[in-house]
Amino acid sequence: MDVVVIGGGLAGMTAARAIARRGERVVLLERTHRLGGKAGSEVRAGRNVEHGYHVFPTWYPNVREILRELGVTLVDFDRYHYVVEGKFPALVSVRGPSDLRALVHNLRHGILPWYQTVLFLGSTLDLISRSLSEKRLLDRISQIGIMREAWFMTEEVAELNQENMLKASAIPSYDMSAMTAKKIGSYWMRQASPFLSVLPGDLQETFIDPFAALVRSDGVDVRFGTEVTGLEMAGGRVKAALTSTGPVEGDAFVLATPFEVARRFVEGEVYARDPSLGNMHWLEAQPMAALHVRLNRRIPGIPKEHVFLHGGQHGLSFVDVAQIWPGHAVPMELSFISSNFAPLRSVSEADATKALLDEIKRYLPIADADVDSTVLHPNVDVPLFINTIGAWPNRPDPRSAGIPNLWLAGDHVKNPIDLACMEGAVTSAIAAARSLLESAGHADLPEVKIPPTYPRPLLAFLRFAMTPALAGAHAVARLHEWLGRPT
């Protein structure tokens, strides 16, 4: 069988490899001249520059399986930090909720006072203990809507949650589906240690290039510089991918481009055979930008773990890769992500860089003379799918309902992870490859690993058992509010 995979991001690479390993002939068509898509780096200003730092939580079983195969050992972190404007070098360190000691640490040293931290924990438990039978309803409610309906909610807890969610996903929490927040929270709560991990080097060189070598050694024919412009149909099936260099025919097709591209192909007979694919026009994406700031001196007090700039306009967080990548011979390289880059969309790159740097200088003691170089990756042309309220029914399934030889893969395709991330992309790709191979009569099928969660009755019991603590913490918060004390 000839299989054509369109799009060489993590999803396309994973699907192509899984199918080729089972003996099918696979061609992978990629528009650019490298694999990896949003997960990777490009050469800018003479050096590899990541699209943005990528974190690998423990609940990434499918991505971690690939890393294990590549022999990559991740760098684990059990905490992250907040810096408040004008307060550096003071940092507020938050530990992942891995055990009682971590919880006690967060109660004593969290960004919010202990009683607000109790309420924060209560609201997380409240969300993740919701019934799965509410799945459809939860997808139609915002995360913040669910949180604010709780009787013990305070403004401070709601705001912190909103900030965390924005930084993690580039989605304002009034837009974020409660179902997605529930899933991420459930996976993270169950596998909280290590809280998150990062690669011991640049994303392209450490992960994507070695993975691309595996993809090719398994027999995938990778064709770079091949932009697909449409799908040619014949007899209700896809006959060929139309490309700038001519049609590429096949027996089966995996469409692994981002949805902004995939939905352009849903016209004529493609739409007539599977109108549900037209729902991709409802999906939304936002840019998540990266700013790489290389410094010519070390700033004492900057930790090796992630730091969130608390408050700020552009949703900035960073990690100092010079402390993580062995042999990276620069004094300091701060890799920032701006999760609220939309307001800067129409601003020139130079002005956007200046706006971000101005904000950074309000939080960290960086002078112009300290900055060796900056590189901005606005990612405006490769925005990230965002899990808005009600997005779930508009996302495609891994297999087209009406076109028997068409499969879809990518972080926007329905999958158990739900969030647009590497694990979502890889999980959807394994599901698509599995379905394709099954339909071709293969018995040896790739396994879709799903991260574990705590049983819901246990979470509901814990939430119920917390009621007295929540009542007490809520009363203290109200008292502070009444006395006009800052909380």
Ligand SMILES: Cc1cc2nc3c(=O)[nH]c(=O)nc-3n(C[C@H](O)[C@H](O)[C@H](O)COP(=O)(O)OP(=O)(O)OC[C@H]3O[C@@H](n4cnc5c(N)ncnc54)[C@H](O)[C@@H]3O)c2cc1C
């Ligand atoms: C700044 C930033 C930070 C992020 N941080 C994290 C993180 O910390 N953790 C995490 O898990 N995820 C993170 N992500 C998300 C993660 O990178 C993506 O979810 C994932 O890489 C998506 O993979 P994909 O294969 O679905 O899509 P993509 O990576 O978009 O791949 C699609 C591929 O299709 C190709 N293509 C497009 N159009 C065509 C065409 N017409 N013909 C042929 N080929 C085409 C593209 O060139 C690309 O190679 C981040 C993303 C960004 C931008």
